[in-house]
Amino acid sequence: MVGVVLSYCAMFVGTAFPEIALDGGDVTDGVVRVGDTVRRPMRPSSPAVHALLAHLEAVGFEGAPRVLGVDDRGRQILTYVPGQAATLPLHAHAVSDEALVDLAVLVRRFHDAVEGFVPAPDAVWEDGSADDAAPELVGHCDITPRNVIFRGKRPWALIDFDMARPTTRLFDVVTALRHWAPIADPIDRDPLQRCLDVGERLRLFSDAYGLPARDRRRLLELSRLRFDRSYVAMRSRAMTDGGGWARMWEGGAGERIRRAADWLDAHWDELQSHLH
Template identity: 70%
Template sequence: MFVSAAPVEIAFDTEEERIVRVGTTVRRPMTAASPSVHALLAHLEAVGFDGAPRALGIDGQDREILTFVDGETATRPLPVWAVSDETLAGLARLLRRFHDAAESFVPPPDAVWEQGSQADESPELVGHCDVTPENVVFRPGPSGRPVPYALIDFDLARPTTRLFDVVTTLRHWAPIADPIDRDPRQRGLDVGPRLRLFCDAYGLAVRDRLRLVDTARTRLGRSYVATRTRALTLGGDWARRWAEGAGERIRRAGAWLDAHEDELRRHLVEGA
């Protein structure tokens, strides 16, 4: 997706959500969590983090106004560059920069975050919690190949831990999934070394690497409950995902994780 100078509305998401681009901005319906997300984005701007959109206010149709981040997203089926080691390491560094910037954010006293997920114990920061290929903007790097530049779509942001946000990201990018449910170019990937590569590039502490597999298991369980809850209460795109087998895919990912636990742990901690 690339920015257009024409000040016209162009829909580029589901009809239910009605996300549109207007010139160099994105307009989307306000939610209960939008003011809290705007406060987070304002903080990121204030501390100099350039890897996120800016919140510009609310328009006359009660839609939030965000800057459109120029670049390309890794739409499915994933391109070759999206599954490279270079991309995975760059994503880890981007997530680390975001976490370091978000760590000093103090949410408003009346902050409201996304609904449908269990709260994390002892949250460390407000995480993105939805770093999927569709929510990372790439720009050409020094070599000319696309590299991760920014995170977009902070709708699911909420107080969490660094490790939980790392695990959520690895769920999509390592990926932690049954091969049958992976993107075609991800099916032949060796996940253990990719977990290690990401953790090394992020600088994840050994104590967190030791907890990564168990945290992934917890995350999958919560994801199942949250997706089912949103499907039942929100309908729309969430209901469509559930009907198309989202729950079964999460269950298969959990079974795959159980079957490969020892191998994954070995890659994570040996020599760390």
């Protein structure tokens, strides 16, 4: 592990820059931009995430925010990553094969960079669905379009590491492909994704990432397992944590997961034929 010590000194917001509300994702409220920084509420997992981001900075991975400390209101201070998130509805460049290949390369670079990171023994991470295999690294675990920053028409960086946790490379890949292939019922896809050749996009991503044959054989199996576990995990967090989790559940997240699982089952053989 690269030895990095984070300083949690208080830093004042000041009055030079206004606070601009940002979309903090599905479950994090109160995310704002202040000048060239982003302020996010502290969570129990924030110290572990900060150590992860500090490691990425130390090894020279440019595709992630930097940690600057904690402000006088107890909020995380991260660097603002310039560019455009792939928010819905998606633009044509975000669903292109070229962007998918670039994303696969970005995810592979992230995984290679984070592989040497050893979390503290008492590190706290957010709960979430997981692979049955032993963890290989700390994955992002939430590579949705809104968490990918584009510069021009190319994926450039990953943001919002709140759901990061120990997992396998394949689980992180499966999480990305859920949204980017996408492995979803067409009724739940962005309009520009509805006519995409999902099987071919699974192959393109796997090739660009360099996914080994053993992982290609497990990709659909792990996707199916993830759907079952995500359904249970989201339902539980909606009931126990409320907030954004409850909003997602009330907005039909459970039904979307079930439809995605049924669509995957119905198209299994066709999709698997692209992964040989």
